[in-house]
Amino acid sequence: MPIASFDAVLFDMDGTLIDTESAYLEEWVRAAALQGFEITQDLWHQMLGLPTVDCHRLVQDAFGASFKLDEFATEYRARLNEKLQSHVPVMPGVFDLLHDLKAKGMPLAVATSATRKSADAYLATAGLREFFSHIVTRDDVDQGKPHPEPFQKAAAALSVAPERCIALEDTEAGIRSAHHAGTIPIMIPSLKQPANEIAELCHLICNDMREVHVHLRSAL
Structure with missing residues (x-):
């Protein structure tokens, strides 16, 4: 469906701007396995896009009282922290x-389920912080x-009406x-x-994001 016009773009962070979700999955699976538990694909899919506290609740419920959260x-x-402190991969086409x-003066913001500490650190390390005037975190x-x-x-x-905002996301949540929220959702x-x-x-x-760029460019 063509995009007629818009006045701002809102970005999710993990999995949309930066490729951190694969790192999260790898380390969550490894940490659970140390206690003899398995994070299945179905359980991981339930967690995608949710705040960490909600993910922890899902894991605890799935594994029971013997799981040491x-x-x-x-x-x-x-x-x-060790893996991402020096290098945070940016998704293709984002820059x-x-x-x-x-360059066109478009207002840009981030809406993420990450904490303020994580969002600031990851965006700075990735070289993306300068692009956004506002970052809304968990x-x-x-x-x-x-x-x-x-x-x-x-x-x-x-200061832009939600219906005039493109929202870029990678998860169902x-x-x-x-x-x-009333925005124009685009999923990657x-x-x-x-x-x-x-x-x-x-x-x-x-x-x-390269395909997103083609669609947004036509409406700029």
Whole structure:
């Protein structure tokens, strides 16, 4: 579906701007295995796009009282920090899109389920922080994705009506959030293709940011 016009672009972070979700998956699986538990593909798919506290709750519920959540979290966080502190991979096409949008004066913001500490660190390491005037994190909202509050706050921070904002997301939880916030959702699936009910909420579904760039360029 063609995009007629828009006044701002809102970006999810993990899996949309930066390729961190594969690192998260690897370390969560490894840390759970140390206790003899398996994070299945189905369980991981349930967690995609959710705030960490909700992911922890899902894991604890799945594994039961014998699972040591604090030990698990300490283990995977240490490995993730080591892995991502010096290099955060940027998704293909992101820099070209951001440079183009910035050159045209387009307001840009991030709406992420990550904490403020993680978001600031990852975006800075990836070289992306300078592109965004506002970053809405899990610490800035009462309710995280799939609730609409993250995208509502991001749009408000830019002083742009949600219906005039493109929202770029890679997860089902993120698309639900963007849709219910009243934005124009575009999905770039990373680790899971959307179910039909999610696909119906998307204005577009693109293979990568290069394809997104083509669609947005035509409306600029």
